[in-house]
Amino acid sequence: MSRLQLVRLIFLLLAAVVRADTVTYDWQADWISATPDGVTRPVIGINGEWPCPSIEASVGDEVVVRLTNNLGNQTTGLHFHGMRQIQTNFMDGASVVTQCPLGPGDTITYRFTVDVPGTYWYHSHNMGQYVDGLRGALLVYDPDDPYSEDYDEEEVVTLSDWYHEQTIYLSRFLLSPQNEPPAPPGIDSILVNDVRRNPHFHVDKNKTYRLRFINLSAAASFMLNFEEVDAQVIAIDGYNVRRARASMVRIAPAQRYDILVCFTDTYSDNIPFLIALDGNPDYTNPELRPRWPLNLTGQFISDPDAPLRRNRDVTVWRPMDDSRLEPFGDYRPLSHPNRLIQLEAEFCQDQYNIPRACFNHIPYVLQKVPTLYTAATVGEHNTNPVVYGAVNPFILSQGDIVDIVVNNHDDRNHPFHLHGHHFEVLDRPCARSGVWPGPNATHINEYPPLRDTVDVMAHSYVVIRFLADNPGVHLFHCHIEWHVEMGLTATLILGPEKLRGLDIPQDHLDSCRRIGMPTAGNAGGDLENPLHTWNMNDKPPRFHAG
Structure with a gap:
């Protein structure tokens, strides 16, 4: 055990x-x-x-x-x-x-x-x-896990791209005029459980194992090839789904997959599986010539004395379509949305010709006051997006059923994460499907899976839906860390009326004071005139300090 x-x-x-x-x-x-x-x-x-x-x-x-x-x-x-x-x-x-x-x-x-x-x-x-x-x-x-009787043991498997330089230095080159056309830092290595080594899992025949895969990467997705074993997905991003065969799986940055792997007497003693880093902009586009230089061969070992075999070469990756997984149990999908947020995701440049990443032509800019503290301290003005500054703010009412549409105008896939909520993936078509055609032409998934991070394909779109039932300030951002640094983030201020006078823990307020950061007022720290914008950060800084 x-x-x-x-x-x-x-x-x-x-x-x-x-x-x-x-x-x-x-x-x-x-x-x-x-x-x-x-x-x-x-x-x-x-x-x-x-x-x-x-x-x-x-x-x-x-x-x-x-x-x-x-x-x-x-x-x-x-x-x-x-x-x-x-x-x-x-x-x-x-x-x-x-x-x-x-x-x-x-x-x-x-x-x-x-x-x-x-x-x-x-x-x-x-x-x-x-x-x-x-x-x-x-x-x-x-304690009520519906799959608890279906496996014998479990392991956590973290996956990560890796860089030999510290983030601060990589980000400074990323955010410089010399980075043209904009490109992320080059990946130096691949880690499994934070080490570069072919992973070996010692298993017993006639047992089933739950593997909890977590992608910790800054930028890369991972492909898994389980063609030689019985592998089934049972959960994504923490939410249970109905069992689905998983011979090939793609895990985008920040996503998690729980996979059951079953071994019987009919299998050979040691079974290989492939882990390949997907650093391609769009692995489905042959014109971009996808490459797979960083990969590892894992082994399920039931006989340590038996020889280890190589994994089969994969010439074309065809991972399962995770947007078609079905939620477990009697989940009732949301209906009748009353709010629509449409976001156009693309790269842009600021006034210094520094590459940025934008929603609706605007990059996210860090402010002088934490956004939640602004919502808590400006009274009735907290329903006005002006007080929050250039954080791409959207005001939502508690109880709204919200559709978010992201049109990805880039030739790269982007994994988008929503804080504070899981959402339904209503429509996530293949790469190069173009922009969202509108609600009347969308092929809605009638029994959608729940996630907190969804990968939007290149030159395509996604439609997600969630119930706005959690008052607070929640980011919606690309989980490619380099694109966060470049500004591909929006801010949802949900139920602002419930946030007025919010009691912030004193040790958090004290920590702000010790670094000289204001804890009240609008984004610029103006409590007396919250609608005045003169003191806000309206543009990204020219020099990246972190």
Whole structure:
């Protein structure tokens, strides 16, 4: 039995008997040295160790993370990806959105209830630091998991692209006039569980294993080839789906897939499977000549003394269409949307000829006051998008059923993530399908899967739908980290009336004070005249400081 399987059983027993209500972590973020692929570089570890530890809890538990910033030269913070943060929006962890960046030497506490079971992850939402290693698995166990009797053991498998330079230096070249045409930094390596090594999983025949795949990448997707084993997807982004055969799977940045792999006596002793990094703009477009230079061959080993075989060569990747997966159980899809947000995603340039990434021709610009703090302190003005500055703000009422349409005008796929919600994937056509034809011509998926991150194909579009039931400030952004740095982000201010006078934790406010960041007023810190825009940041900075 694996350590993770033992932990899962302990959590389920506690849930059935005495339930552990609070799970506490005391963490210090430090720069340390690591050599995951043969090249030593600084990484951000926790308590002097890297890879960073997992967060593990049962659904309904309270998670407490006390984070101390020992980095010395950078601010930091933590975002808990996929957590809804019901009534705790100030714990979402996005810097200058729901909190101030945590200054060097300072400590804050994150405290929230995990209300959704499944496979998630946490990462810094500050200065692109998760690319430097500040990330890890977040596992929420469910005593009522409908698939709990269908597998014997489980493993977490993280996938990541990797860079030999620190993010701050890569971002500075990215955001320079010399980066023309705009291109992301080159990927140096591929990591599985934060090491470059062909992964080996020791298995027993007549057992079934749950593999929790998490893509931690800054930019790359991953292809998995399971053609020689019985593999079935049972969950995506934490939400259960009906079993679906998974001979080939593509996992975009920030996405998670839970896959059952079953072994019987009919299989050979050791079975290979392929992990290939997809750094292509559009793997479906032969004119772009897709390449697969970074890949690893994993092995399911039932006989350590038997020889290992090579995986079959894959000439053409045809992964399953995840937009056609069906939710598990009696889920009733949302109907009758009353709000539409249409976003045109494309690259642009600022006044300094620096490449940016824009929604509706506007790049996201960090402000002087965290957006949630503005919503909490400007009174009745918080329903006016003007007070939030150049963060691409959209005001939503609690209870709205919202459709978001993204038209991707780029020749690259883009994974878009919504904070604080899971959404239905109503329509996600193939690459080069053009722009959204409108509601009357859209082929709506009548039984759509739920996700928190959806990959939008090149020169195509996506239609997603969600219930706006979680008052707060929620980002919607591309989860290619380089495109976040370039500005491909919008801000949803949901139920602003419920945010007036919001009680922000005192240690969070104190951390703002210690770095000199205002905690009240409009985006520029003007509390007396919130509609005045003179003091707001209206353009991205010329020099990238992180």
